[in-house]
Amino acid sequence: MSIREILKAHPQPIPDDLDVRIRCIEACSECAAVCTSCADADLGESGLDELVRCIGLCLDCADMCDATRRIVTRLTESDVNVVRAAVEACLVTCRASREECERHAHHHEHCRICAEVCLRCEQACADLLGSLA
Amino acid sequence: MSIREILKAHPQPIPDDLDVRIRCIEACSECAAVCTSCADADLGESGLDELVRCIGLCLDCADMCDATRRIVTRLTESDVNVVRAAVEACLVTCRASREECERHAHHHEHCRICAEVCLRCEQACADLLGSLA
Amino acid sequence: MSIREILKAHPQPIPDDLDVRIRCIEACSECAAVCTSCADADLGESGLDELVRCIGLCLDCADMCDATRRIVTRLTESDVNVVRAAVEACLVTCRASREECERHAHHHEHCRICAEVCLRCEQACADLLGSLA
Amino acid sequence: MSIREILKAHPQPIPDDLDVRIRCIEACSECAAVCTSCADADLGESGLDELVRCIGLCLDCADMCDATRRIVTRLTESDVNVVRAAVEACLVTCRASREECERHAHHHEHCRICAEVCLRCEQACADLLGSLA
Numbered sequence: 001m002s003i004r005e006i007l008k009a010h011p012q013p014i015p016d017d018l019d020v021r022i023r024c025i026e027a028c029s030e031c032a033a034v035c036t037s038c039a040d041a042d043l044g045e046s047g048l049d050e051l052v053r054c055i056g057l058c059l060d061c062a063d064m065c066d067a068t069r070r071i072v073t074r075l076t077e078s079d080v081n082v083v084r085a086a087v088e089a090c091l092v093t094c095r096a097s098r099e100e101c102e103r104h105a106h107h108h109e110h111c112r113i114c115a116e117v118c119l120r121c122e123q124a125c126a127d128l129l130g131s132l133a
Numbered sequence: 134m135s136i137r138e139i140l141k142a143h144p145q146p147i148p149d150d151l152d153v154r155i156r157c158i159e160a161c162s163e164c165a166a167v168c169t170s171c172a173d174a175d176l177g178e179s180g181l182d183e184l185v186r187c188i189g190l191c192l193d194c195a196d197m198c199d200a201t202r203r204i205v206t207r208l209t210e211s212d213v214n215v216v217r218a219a220v221e222a223c224l225v226t227c228r229a230s231r232e233e234c235e236r237h238a239h240h241h242e243h244c245r246i247c248a249e250v251c252l253r254c255e256q257a258c259a260d261l262l263g264s265l266a
Numbered sequence: 267m268s269i270r271e272i273l274k275a276h277p278q279p280i281p282d283d284l285d286v287r288i289r290c291i292e293a294c295s296e297c298a299a300v301c302t303s304c305a306d307a308d309l310g311e312s313g314l315d316e317l318v319r320c321i322g323l324c325l326d327c328a329d330m331c332d333a334t335r336r337i338v339t340r341l342t343e344s345d346v347n348v349v350r351a352a353v354e355a356c357l358v359t360c361r362a363s364r365e366e367c368e369r370h371a372h373h374h375e376h377c378r379i380c381a382e383v384c385l386r387c388e389q390a391c392a393d394l395l396g397s398l399a
Numbered sequence: 400m401s402i403r404e405i406l407k408a409h410p411q412p413i414p415d416d417l418d419v420r421i422r423c424i425e426a427c428s429e430c431a432a433v434c435t436s437c438a439d440a441d442l443g444e445s446g447l448d449e450l451v452r453c454i455g456l457c458l459d460c461a462d463m464c465d466a467t468r469r470i471v472t473r474l475t476e477s478d479v480n481v482v483r484a485a486v487e488a489c490l491v492t493c494r495a496s497r498e499e500c501e502r503h504a505h506h507h508e509h510c511r512i513c514a515e516v517c518l519r520c521e522q523a524c525a526d527l528l529g530s531l532a
Binding site for chain 1: 451452455456458459462463465466469470473475476477478480481484485487488491492495
């Protein structure tokens with residue numbers, strides 16, 4: 001995907017953790033898209049009342065993933081405390097969304113997919129936090 | 134990518150133009166990420182004064198691509214006029230960003246990549262507009 | 267509000283339409299916040315099934331208002347075609363959200379408030395489009 | 400402002416900390432708008448090279464404030480861990496942006512205004528964190 005290609009063309013010194021950073025950017029990108037779709041799929045289900053918490057948490061997750069993706073992408077004179085705080089918040093948000101989607105995974109395939117994608121994003125965030133330390 | 138998988142699990146009738154819609158979602162996703170990175174790479178260049186317009190247009194493009202991606206993703210009781218207006222605005226924004234990046238493509242590899250990705254997003258938007266008509 | 271104060275401190279020549287631009291920025295800001303809250307209030311109602319379209323359109327409206335507010339705020343070497351396309355899309359999106367909220371305004375006070383705020387944003391967008399012509 | 404009005408019309412029990420929550424939503428809204436404008440005003444200055452870090456941090460701050468405002472606005476079955484993580488990240492991001500803007504406040508009025516608005520948002524975030532504990 002082009003995000004790797006463009007980060008390699010960046011004028012600043014390439015950070016040692018470029019690979020782990022790219023995985024975090026791609027995971028946030030995927031998770032934002034999938035959570036937006038899962039909230040929308042919930043709205044199309046009958047038995048909507050039981051999915052209210054799932055919708056809210058998926059909307060939160062899409063918002064935090066989009067903000068975090070942008071912050072992690074910026075390399076020019078970036079602030080490590082800002083990056084760390086965003087990635088930590090993203091991890092917490094993905095976990096909450098994943099745990100709720102798991103509860104519906106047996107009934108709704110979109111929740112099963114979403115839980116899987118949230119878990120991948122949690123792991124990518126944890127890996128980036130490890131490399132920032 | 135998982136966006137195709139989750140859209141196929143959507144409870145609403147799958148739209149006839151699903152493939153063209155998925156390409157638009159993926160192109161907006163890629164274009165938002167790449168434009169965020171291009172604006173940031175510009176900030177790391179010497180000769181920054183000539184890149185001011187490029188930064189502004191790439192920021193505009195990232196914002197419009199993210200909004201459009203979300204709107205195009207929502208299938209449940211969506212409004213075709215809203216989808217069309219967003220995709221038209223996205224096409225215009227990608228074109229402006231692409232034309233400016235092309236002016237710097239010979240000097241800056243990140244602008245060359247960004248112009249290419251913007252063009253892909255313009256085409257995906259044009260295709261979706263065609264299928265909405 | 268501080269957006270007027272900071273735009274007056276902008277190094278670029280102040281545009282003739284500064285007042286109409288500020289009203290559009292403030293209206294988009296208010297509309298994004300209120301639509302986010304209306305979608306969430308819908309999720310807390312019994313009789314949720316009838317509010318599905320309202321939720322989707324309010325989410326679309328919040329996304330488009332946030333993107334448009336950012337694009338209209340940027341004055342440095344901005345592109346009038348990009349601004350116009352965003353404001354046109356914002357107007358269409360606010361109108362769709364307002365028309366749906368009006369249908370629920372007698373039952374839900376949050377929809378009544380939201381419809382009013384969307385209408386204000388439509389008018390602010392229309393005024394800015396007039397001044398861009 | 401209408402955000403207070405619409406939150407009072409919310410069907411869920413009004414949280415005890417409604418006032419402190421509203422102040423946080425309004426502060427995030429103002430800070431996102433002002434940071435977007437400060438980054439753009441920086442781009443219009445001569446002596447741009449010294450403002451690169453300011454631009455990046457203001458863009459980060461606008462992104463995190465917009466995401467946090469949306470998350471704090473959602474009251475229906477929301478998750479306190481998600482709210483806390485977002486507000487903590489927002490506080491860190493506003494502080495970084497404020498400290499950088501303070502360095503330029505004597506030369507650039509927009510940085511002085513932005514630093515003031517970021518400080519207000521830090522305080523509103525700290526107050527909400529206190530009430531969530």
